[in-house]
Each structure stands twice: as C-alpha cells, then as structure tokens.
Amino acid sequence: MKNLFLTIFSLVFIAGILTITTGFKTETVQKEVNPENLLTIPDSVNKVLKDKCFDCHHSGSESMKAKMKLKLDKLPTLSKRKLISKLDGIAESVEEKDMPPEKFLKKYPEHALTDDESKILIDWANNAADELMK
C-alpha cells in the first residue's frame, strides 16, 4: 500500500516536472523581448515556430549545425543586420523546402509543415525583413 502510494506520488511528481519543463521550453520563443523591439512574432507564427522548428533551432539544441545557423530563442535579441539575414534565411529555406530537412522528416514526419504553415512563416519572414530594410 505504502509502495503504491509512493509510486503514484513519484509518477505525479515526474509528470509535473515534465509539464513545467516542456511548458517553459515552448514559451521561451516569445519571452525574450528585444529592448529595441525590432521584431514582433504574431501568435500564429509563434505556434508554427514552436511546434515545427524550435526543437532543433534553440540555444540548447543538440544539433550543432542547426543552432549555429539559427537560434529561435535569441531571434528577438539580434541586431538589425542579423535579423534581416535570419528572416531572409527562414523565408528562403522554407520556400525552397530545404527546411525542415527531408532526412529529419523521415524520422519525425509530424514535424512536416502544412502548406498553410509554410505560407504563414514565409509571409511573416518576408514582411518582417522588408520592414527592417526601410
């Protein structure tokens, strides 16, 4: 009986920790706000980035290559020049279907972008980059 109670308690505890950490992870995209406010990420865009891109493209990612190219959690802290470059890169790589990588999608097909999601990302990245060019 005591064992059962302990098991349930630890399961709830682990579940709680998982919820907190994953919840935290998914929110970081939006949380770091640039003091100059060069970039706003609408909720619709944030959701796609969070669901489909963030797992590889964040500071703590295991993929060296992915985080060298783009760290989404740092996006709002970048200089204007860097932001234009990264936004152009997002639009281009999604448009040319270089991202998410084909090889990666074979293993994790749930990370594929729908046509709607691609359009949301491309339109946002293009407009935001053009806005910064003005």
Add this chain to the structure above:
Amino acid sequence: MIRKVLIIVVVIFVIIQFIPSGRPDNNPVPGKDLLDMVDASDDVVAILKSACYDCHSQQVTYPWYSYVAPVSFLVSRDVREGREHLDFGLWGDLSKRKQIKALDEISEEVEAGEMPMKIYPIMHPDAKLTDAQRQQIIDWCEISADRLFE
C-alpha cells in the same frame, strides 16, 4: 602481378582524361562584381581574391592540375557548387536584402572556420587565413551590410 595492376591504373588514368569535367567558364559582367559595387580596403580585396574568388566568382583561375582528371572533376564540382551558394561576379543581381544575408553568412562561416574549405589552402597557401585576416573580413562584412540599410 604488380606490373598488371600498374598497367590497368595507367590505362584508366588515360581513359578518364577523355571524360569532360564540365569545368565552368568565366563570364564576368562589368559593373556587377562585388568589388565594383562594395568598398573594400586593399587588404580585404587581397584576401577575397586569394581565398574566395577561385570558387565564388566569375574570375576563377584554373591551375594546371585542374585540367587533369580526376582532380579536374573535383575542381569543377567545387566551383559549380561555390557559385551556386554565392557568386561575387553576379553580386549586382542580388537584392539588397540578399546582399545583407550573404555578408552576414560570410562573416559567420569565416568566423567558424568553415570557409575557405580546409582542403583549399593545401595548394593555395595564400588562402590560409590568420586570425587577424579573419577578423578583417568579419569587420568588413558588418560595415558593408550596415551600409545597405542605413
């Protein structure tokens, strides 16, 4: 036995000389080259010419061994792929936004030591960049990119 193998190797070597390597030609367009459009110090020009322009431009100089197969296949591929990623000879065809991205990516790759490719300085010792030279390129990229939206 050794003689036979040698003969086969020589025969293969001779035969592959007849396979076209598809070496890309140079087609420079006056006024469109990066150095016609972007200010750069003599030092930076020298680095770009010796460390980048042999793949990423329309001013590729092909050394004698790049005419000999199988090296010719490798050189041709590198120039083709290099130009596909970035061709300084067609700088003028890029939008300002793409130019900013190109400059930003140059600075990132030069800083990370990804460019020039490790194999390149073996035959081109001038392309082996010192830390100071890398920094010169990074600074030049940042200044040049910032000028494009100011």
